[in-house]
Amino acid sequence: MVKIGVLVGSLSKRAFSLKLAQYITYKEKNLEMLQLDYSSLPLYDPDIDLTNAPVEWVAFRRAVSKVSGLLIVMPEYNLSIPGGLKNALDVISVPKPDLPAQGKPVLVITDSSGSRGGMLANAHLHQVLQNLGAKVLPSYVTVGNVNSILKENRITDDFVDQAIEDQFNQFKSVIFKNIRDQNSKILVTENYLYAKTHLGLLENNKEVGWADLTLLENGSFQIDHVVVKPEDRGKGVAQRVMLLLLSIMESSGLKVVPKCPFARDFIKQHFEYEELAIR
Ligand SMILES: Cc1cc2nc3c(=O)[nH]c(=O)nc-3n(C[C@H](O)[C@H](O)[C@H](O)COP(=O)(O)O)c2cc1C
Incomplete structure (x- = not known):
């Protein structure tokens, strides 16, 4: 079965982003959705990467390189990407030229308790992912007022629910096409x-x-x-x-x-x- 890595931008066990990611992944039957834990990655430091890269970085790079796509669900922190997740993305921005996320389809979903749904963080993440060589889906999927929309671990707003489902289906199509293109070699x-x-x-x-x-x-x-x-x-x-x-x-x-x-x-x-x- 095709494996997809899931990165949740909040480390909180009660995070709305986590609940949102779980809601999307539980519904999925045709992909294996694996949450990739980046919480124990040491802060990126190019000096140690040259001589003695920590095993956590090596394992995380390997895990990302093994999946066929990434789903990132994250809150906006101070108008941008939460620091822990940004560190994980810095870790997979090296070593060049074989970047772990290179050519992989990525769907970005941001959420916030405010009405804008983390639009600025979403745009920042798009930029970072392009720099990592990922095939980030162009749409900015944002979930505003997440604290009132997510109830009992499900999305209660049909419009938002449908919009996420449509984007996720598009994401799946891009992943499947990507795999078929690779196989067609x-x-x-x-x-x-x-x-x-x-x-x-x-x-x-x-x-x-x-x-x-x-x-x-x-x-x-x-x-x-x-x-x-x-x-x-x-x-x-x-x-x-x-x-x-x-x-x-x-x-x-x-x-x-x-x-x-x-x-x-x-x-x-x-x-x-x-x-x-x-x-
Ligand atoms: C450190 C920090 C910074 C935040 N900055 C923003 C922000 O810039 N814009 C925004 O809309 N919400 C901001 N929030 C609110 C979160 O986006 C919102 O509470 C979100 O639901 C929390 O995410 P989580 O439940 O997935 O952890 C911030 C929250 C924290 C903890």
């Missing part, structure tokens, strides 16, 4: 033979596995079978055939109908491909 690394209703994966010019397809009247391709030669089983060949097939279909603007159980399960387990499938 398979098109240049694999050797294959594609002839309309047959896609064969080649190794040393021999077919090790293939997918049989049927072209349907609506222009999509039904996946009838995914087959692996007996001697090549147990090596992930069928997965590679599926990735290859889905990458070809997406780059051609086509959809698939996964008839064979393996293809159906593959798409179920790789939810990032769900939007290519017609059920």
Whole structure:
């Protein structure tokens, strides 16, 4: 399952930002949402980073580099980003050029008890994230009057609730597209033979596995079978055939109908491909 890192900008156990983040993450079924704890990160100091980077920095950088996107929910502190979170962002702003947040989609949500919902902090965070090379979603999602809107750990204002859901769905689409784009590199690394209703994966010019397809009247391709030669089983060949097939279909603007159980399960387990499938 695709993993998303969640950063909550307040360290308070009773924080509205925490409740807001929990409300969003509990509802999510197709992503694994992991809260990343930055509260014990030592203050960033370039001098020690050069010689002896603390293990907390190393682990945090690694955790951020492993997730496919970040959701940041934070309050506004003194018209800007809370200091603890800013320290965590400074930690992942080095070492260049392999920044942990580079190219990752990020959704920013700010909240405050005032009516502006932390708009200034939101804008500041956008700027910082761009500097980290992240793909920050352009919208400024702000939740004003958070103390009256959040009741019993849920958003009671339908308009705000819907707005957050819409933004989160957009965030998911960007993440899934990002993953598919990364996976589509398979098109240049694999050797294959594609002839309309047959896609064969080649190794040393021999077919090790293939997918049989049927072209349907609506222009999509039904996946009838995914087959692996007996001697090549147990090596992930069928997965590679599926990735290859889905990458070809997406780059051609086509959809698939996964008839064979393996293809159906593959798409179920790789939810990032769900939007290519017609059920
Ligand atoms: C140190 C500090 C600074 C704050 N500065 C601002 C601010 O600049 N603008 C604002 O709207 N609210 C400000 N607030 C209020 C918080 O945004 C608001 O109380 C928020 O709900 C608290 O966040 P939390 O419940 O997620 O911890 C500040 C709160 C604290 C503790």
